[in-house]
Amino acid sequence: MNKKNVVSIEDRIPKLKQARKKKANRRLIFYLSIFFFLLAIIVYLQSPLSHIKTISLNGNVFLTDDEALEISGLSTKTNIWTISTGEIEEAFQKKPVVESVKVKRKLPWTVEISIAEYKRVGYIREKDRYYPIIENGTVLTNHAGKTISGDAPLILDFTEEAYLNRMTEELSKLPKGILNMISEVYWAPEEKNKNKIKLYMNDGLIVSSTVRDFAEKMKIYPSIAAQLEPGSKGIVHIGVGAYFEDFNDVQPPKEEDAEEE
Structure with a gap:
């Protein structure tokens, strides 16, 4: 047997330890990344960063902008993720001048309300x-x-x-x-x-x-x-x-x- 092809167990142990350490480090970095990502989401949701900054109104003629905003119940203090677009649309449909309405979130901070009024x-x-x-x-x-x-x-x-x-x-x-x-x-x-x-x-x-x-x-x-x-x-x-x-x-x-x- 050629002695050059024989690797002693003592030589292999440090390499195995090093490989295991790298694998453990990668796993730690992965879990830390997930942790900080989730933490960032929680901070975002609890901070003013997730509040609505722009409310876009389209199509309203008989309804004034102030009336439309009051019907929507939205403000710049409203969390964009807590709104129910269905409930807002239902509130508009109760108005006799409104034929149809569509409410959309436009990330990161905009809500668009498109109103179709009866002519x-x-x-x-x-x-x-x-x-x-x-x-x-x-x-x-x-x-x-x-x-x-x-x-x-x-x-x-x-x-x-x-x-x-x-x-x-x-x-x-x-x-x-x-x-x-x-x-x-x-x-x-x-x-x-x-x-x-x-x-x-x-x-x-x-x-x-x-x-x-x-x-x-x-x-x-x-x-x-x-x-x-x-x-x-x-x-x-x-x-x-x-x-x-x-x-x-x-x-x-x-x-x-x-x-x-």
Whole structure:
């Protein structure tokens, strides 16, 4: 046997001890790393470092920023990890102007609240005040103004809430372009048809129609108006069919009728 290939047990023991020591040191470093990592998390959670620093609000128009913050219950003293996004969303959904809401954490210190409100479809007038009405039929009594912005029509003479709600639902289905063409909407019920309405358009025309399926019927209005001579005055009847009644075509009374009058 070649003596050069023989390693005595005395020579191997120091190397084994050194290997075991290195392994133990690595294990100690690993456990210490975990300990300090967990300690850092605990310190972070218990310190102002985990508090919300920015609350981002998007989409609120009828709700003011202060109102939205009050509903959320959040502040810069709130721990970002203790908030319940579901509970905050539920609190917003109780407000009649809110259609939907989404609350998100954006680490490290931001909470984003995206609000989708029901859109304004018109205004109602009481005395000298104008109140917005939104697509679910809610009248926003705390948003009264002395004027209207012109972004939605004035809704008048709807004395029965059921018909007002149906009208606002139909207006909400209209494309924005057509809604902006309408200046005023009047409820004009007849004995045999309580759904009758009359509209005054921004282009000077009048529309006679019904509440029932109004949004679907009104889609043809732009094409009808485009075919008329500029400056035409009359009534566009939109029902089962559609036709234009020109005021200039109305026959004047006969002389004998005028004398009798």
